[in-house]
Amino acid sequence: EVQLVESGGGLVKPGGSLRLSCEVSGFTFSSYSMNWVRQAPGKGLEWVAYIISSSSYIYYADSVKGRFTISRDNAKNSLYLQMNSLRVEDTGVYYCSKGSTGTWGQGTLVTVSS
Amino acid sequence: DIQMTQSPSSLSASVGDRVTITCQASQDIDNFLNWYQKKPGKAPEVLIYDASTLETGVPSRFSGSGSGTDFTFTISSLQPEDIATYYCQQYDSFPRTFGQGTKVEIK
Numbered sequence: 412e413v414q415l416v417e418s419g420g421g422l423v424k425p426g427g428s429l430r431l432s433c434e435v436s437g438f439t440f441s442s443y444s445m446n447w448v449r450q451a452p453g454k455g456l457e458w459v460a461y462i463i464s465s466s467s468y469i470y471y472a473d474s475v476k477g478r479f480t481i482s483r484d485n486a487k488n489s490l491y492l493q494m495n496s497l498r499v500e501d502t503g504v505y506y507c508s509k510g511s512t513g514t515w516g517q518g519t520l521v522t523v524s525s
Numbered sequence: 526d527i528q529m530t531q532s533p534s535s536l537s538a539s540v541g542d543r544v545t546i547t548c549q550a551s552q553d554i555d556n557f558l559n560w561y562q563k564k565p566g567k568a569p570e571v572l573i574y575d576a577s578t579l580e581t582g583v584p585s586r587f588s589g590s591g592s593g594t595d596f597t598f599t600i601s602s603l604q605p606e607d608i609a610t611y612y613c614q615q616y617d618s619f620p621r622t623f624g625q626g627t628k629v630e631i632k
Contacts, residue, residue, distance in 0.1 A: 446621070448569075456561070456569065456612055458621035470619040511616040512559055512574035517567075 433507030531624025
């Protein structure tokens with residue numbers, strides 16, 4: 412069974428940092444691209460970042476470029492999102508997802524507030 | 526960036542009704558389109574990928590069609606468990622973009 416489990420969310424002050432993790436099982440992680448997607452409270456879905464299987468291609472939404480860094484460790488079946496210079500508008504549930512059409516995790520809540 | 530215009534933003538229908546949601550891309554995306562179901566507190570689930578391919582295990586009352594810029598998502602007979610918000614998403618190019626969502630309610 413394909414499983415993706417996010418962790419690392421929490422409450423942080425504006426300007427602070429958080430590192431999200433997504434641990435996967437049930438598929439060959441090293442063969443798939445991965446994404447981070449978020450949903451602000453009461454809002455729609457917003458794609459955040461993408462990383463190809465080999466880490467050689469990475470893309471970001473303009474709203475997070477220069478502040479967030481996506482990475483992966485294929486040996487640990489894990490995906491990461493380093494979030495720096497956090498803003499109130501970064502508040503939301505962050506999901507990792509497999510490939511372009513695959514399963515999503517249950518999400519981890521990030522709250523940026525003073 | 527490719528804009529995805531989804532309509533309606535909400536709808537109310539009776540159990541057993543046929544429900545249709547449309548999604549228009551601002552440029553040709555071939556068939557690189559997903560339809561997701563999102564329930565509160567749960568992860569989004571892909572129902573349709575490649576515009577018209579039903580994900581394994583998804584009931585056959587869900588269907589998708591279209592190619593290029595115009596896409597349609599249909600629930601042939603609305604069930605109480607289908608109450609959710611539905612999103613289209615293009616994966617033709619970056620940034621990946623979603624429609625604004627359609628909230629489906631039971632009348």
